[in-house]
Amino acid sequence: MSIDRIIGRTTWDRVRFVISVGMDVLGSSSYLGYLLGPGAAATEGSDLAFAPVQALYILLAYHRWDSIGAAIGGGIEELLPGTDIIPSCTMYHIYVMRQRYADEPQQRQLEAAPMAK
Numbered sequence: 001m002s003i004d005r006i007i008g009r010t011t012w013d014r015v016r017f018v019i020s021v022g023m024d025v026l027g028s029s030s031y032l033g034y035l036l037g038p039g040a041a042a043t044e045g046s047d048l049a050f051a052p053v054q055a056l057y058i059l060l061a062y063h064r065w066d067s068i069g070a071a072i073g074g075g076i077e078e079l080l081p082g083t084d085i086i087p088s089c090t091m092y093h094i095y096v097m098r099q100r101y102a103d104e105p106q107q108r109q110l111e112a113a114p115m116a117k
Contacts, residue, residue: 002101004097004101005097005101005102006094006098007097008093008097008100009101013097016061017090017093017097019057019061019089020061020089020090020092020093021087021089021090023054023057023089024087024088024089024090026050027047027050027084028084030046030047030050030084031084031085033046047078047079047084048079050078051074051075051076051078051079052075054075054078054088054089055075055078056071057089058071058074058089058092062092062096064096067092070092070095074088074089074092
């Protein structure tokens with residue numbers, strides 16, 4: 001499998017990949033509150049503010065019909081406690097890249113067959 005089918009080929013594809021990974025890391029950062037003990041409830045509350053941001057990012061960055069479902073699913077995933085570990089932005093990016101670059105033929109090395117005389 002080519003790395004282009006995961007990250008993408010254009011500069012914009014690569015920028016979206018980096019932002020998607022960053023959004024997932026930022027969404028998972030609410031788990032840091034559990035290290036603080038009583039502050040855990042406050043950090044889980046930060047997901048209420050971050051869920052619409054993540055959903056809006058998916059909608060604006062990809063401009064696809066199926067991004068509506070991904071945005072809703074990503075927002076719900078952010079709101080549910082204990083599911084922040086799922087990298088929904090990154091998974092959706094890989095899904096889009098695999099669809100975009102799936103139609104291109106695989107590169108094959110053709111060996112020259114000996115010619116019969």
